[in-house]
Amino acid sequence: MSRSGALAVVLMIAAVVALLAGSQADAVVTCGQVASNLRPCIPYVTGKVSALPPPCCNGVRSLNTAAQTTADRRAACSCIRSQASGISGLQPGRLSGLPGSCGVHLPFPVSTSTDCSSVN
Numbered sequence: 001m002s003r004s005g006a007l008a009v010v011l012m013i014a015a016v017v018a019l020l021a022g023s024q025a026d027a028v029v030t031c032g033q034v035a036s037n038l039r040p041c042i043p044y045v046t047g048k049v050s051a052l053p054p055p056c057c058n059g060v061r062s063l064n065t066a067a068q069t070t071a072d073r074r075a076a077c078s079c080i081r082s083q084a085s086g087i088s089g090l091q092p093g094r095l096s097g098l099p100g101s102c103g104v105h106l107p108f109p110v111s112t113s114t115d116c117s118s119v120n
Helices: 003-025 031-045 054-066 070-085 092-101
Strands: none
Touching: 031 054, 031 070, 031 092, 054 070, 054 092
């Protein structure tokens, strides 16, 4: 590879790293907030209770209110994905149905398989 070609590759990699770092730095919603808001939903999404607990829907609403930017929504999505994958006995249908059951429209699917990088 020529010297100018190698320089172009290095500059492109630096631009991608800066872009990724910037989108995470802009996020205001933390994974701790997401986990705290959705913790009351765990008995429901694991099938331990049949009725959706009101504190769960309050948490879903709070999360929706807090996640106003693309960076926030991506951070929330990533956190939900990682937290949900560690919940023993998780019922995916109950998880994905949470927003609708709570009367909330989240701008991304709630799932362990959501591609959070595509969330706007």
